[in-house]
Amino acid sequence: QVHLVESAGGLVQAGGSLRLSCAASGLTFGSYAMGWFRQAPGKEREFVAWSGGNTYYADSVKGRFTASRDNAKNTVYLQMNSLKPEDTAIYYCAAQKLRFGANLRSQDEYDYWGQGTQVTVSS
Numbered sequence: 001q002v003h004l005v006e007s008a009g010g011l012v013q014a015g016g017s018l019r020l021s022c023a024a025s026g027l028t029f030g031s032y033a034m035g036w037f038r039q040a041p042g043k044e045r046e047f048v049a050w051s052g053g054n055t056y057y058a059d060s061v062k063g064r065f066t067a068s069r070d071n072a073k074n075t076v077y078l079q080m081n082s083l084k085p086e087d088t089a090i091y092y093c094a095a096q097k098l099r100f101g102a103n104l105r106s107q108d109e110y111d112y113w114g115q116g117t118q119v120t121v122s123s
Contacts, residue, residue: 002026004093004114011120012083020078022093022114033096034069034076037107038089038119045092050104051076052096058105061087083121090116 007021022034033052039045049067050056057065064083069076076093094110096102103109 002095002112004095004112006091006093006114006117009091009117009119011122014083014085014121014123016083016121017079017081018083018119019080020091020093020117020119022076022078024074024076024095024112027095027112029074030071031098032111033098033102033104034067035094035096035104035107035110036065036067036076036078037092037094038087039092039116040086040089043089045107047105047107048091049078050096052098052104056104080119083119085121085123087119088121089119091119092116 003025005023035050036048051067051069066079093114095112096110
C-alpha cells in the first residue's frame with residue numbers, strides 16, 4: 001500500500017522560510033515524479049512544483065520555492081523562502097508514475113496523494 005506522509009506545516013511570518021518534506025513508502029520511488037500542489041481557502045487546488053529528472057515551478061513560486069528529492073530516503077522536499085500571505089494554503093505532495101507525455105501540472109495525472117499540511121503565512 002502506498003503512503004505519502006508530509007511533515008507538519010506551520011505558521012510563519014511574511015518573508016520567512018519553511019521546509020516541507022514528504023516521505024513515500026510502498027512504491028518504487030525512482031519510478032515516480034513527485035509534485036507539490038496547494039489549495040487556499042475558497043480556491044481550487046493548484047500546481048506548485050514538480051521534481052522528476054528536472055524541476056518545474058508555477059510562476060507564482062519561481063525563484064522562491066525549491067523542490068528537491070533524496071531517492072535514498074524516498075523523500076521529496078519543498079523549501080519555501082520569502083513566503084507571502086498569499087502562499088497560505090494546504091500543501092499536498094503527490095506521486096506521478098514517470099511516463100512519456102504526462103502533464104505534470106494536472107492533478108488528474110497523479111497516482112497517489114499525501115494527506116496535506118497547513119501552511120499559514122502571517123502579514
